[in-house]
Amino acid sequence: MTTTDRVTLYYSPQSRATGTRVLLEELGAPYDLHVLNMKAGEQRKEAYLAINPLGKVPAIRLGDALVTEQVAIFIYLADLFPQAGLTPALNDPCRGPYLRWIAYYGSSFEPAVIDHFMKREPAPITQSPYADYDTMLGALEAQLAKGPYLLGEQFTAADILWGIALSWTMMFGIVPKRDVFVRYAERIAARPAFQRISKADDEMAAQHAAAAGV
Template sequence: MTTDDRITLYYSPQTRAAGARILLEELGAPHDLHVLNMKAGEQRKADYLAINPLGKVPAIGHRGQIVTEQVAIFIYLADLFPNAGLTPALDDAMRGPYLRWIAYYGSSFEPAVIDRFMKREPAPVTQSPYADYDTMLGALEQQLAKGPYLLGERMTAADVLWGVALNWTMMFGVVPRKDVFARYAERITSRSAFQRVTAADVDMAAQHAAACG
């Protein structure tokens, strides 16, 4: 892999960007971190807003192009390293369900948990992107109950996305700590990639806090 082929991950510790970093570790993907100190507001400076006008992480740079949006990043990276076995091929019968549950995260789960966290009144069911919170979460619970992963016995990049997300949202009490969610998240958080990134994040976050102090 040439220098131009290496992936740059625009990153800040203990944010949703951790999921993308964990995925890169799982894929064995050569990458570099471009670390932003969000406590110092670096994500709102012009240099980064030229990368992502929303001022959010993660974003990745690869082959001269930028990819933002966590769902797009997960699909892109897993497809880029098919030999890691974390993505069904285009002609695989499980490709559709795989894409369904990755898209479900961004289109339904995130809007629902943000409304719940902010204690905002959701839109009427007919206008809501996720119907209602209980229905949204119930569909996910039903799928995960088939286990051990979203697609049964096969772990994919979708499980990295969801395992990290459920771990965080249960930690903050936005998602109830039901057995099916807790067991599922544990399968991801017990993996070495998650443990390595989490430990590195603790040190990086402390450095950022000290720099702002």
């Protein structure tokens, strides 16, 4: 990668792509937005399905590399811009726990909260990817209680992922507003990058709604 390379972020406001945009801002990475109006269904059209057949955002492109899946994107970008200090080095003892908690988001938290939101019975505990909802959430709460960040004093890309996820899931009542979760989410939401992108997202979402006649 050269200093002239720019990340293209396939984006829609107030979606999972918001976290990636906040991460790019925190990294100081050069990027361009390829905006999709999801209210108008642009993510399901052929042009974008060629990028991500699942029709989801975020996705990113950098040169010949196309990356989908939020967890992969966070690991990839934070490693590309190590000078920002948001990822532990390979020989750092925190690297393993950092990867653990990023993976935990995609493999355990997301399936658990979707089942919980949809009021679906989880699979038997021996087959469930997250054991059960309360156990999954309890493990996360115990880790965050060590604070102020997921890995203690060290702020990493994982905190952007989790801070935004908890903000959204608590807002919609999917995750209970426990003190540890609330304080942690507020800490991440107070960061300037989060504030900038939240404001930009509000404006873009209003434009999309108007364009789609919603």
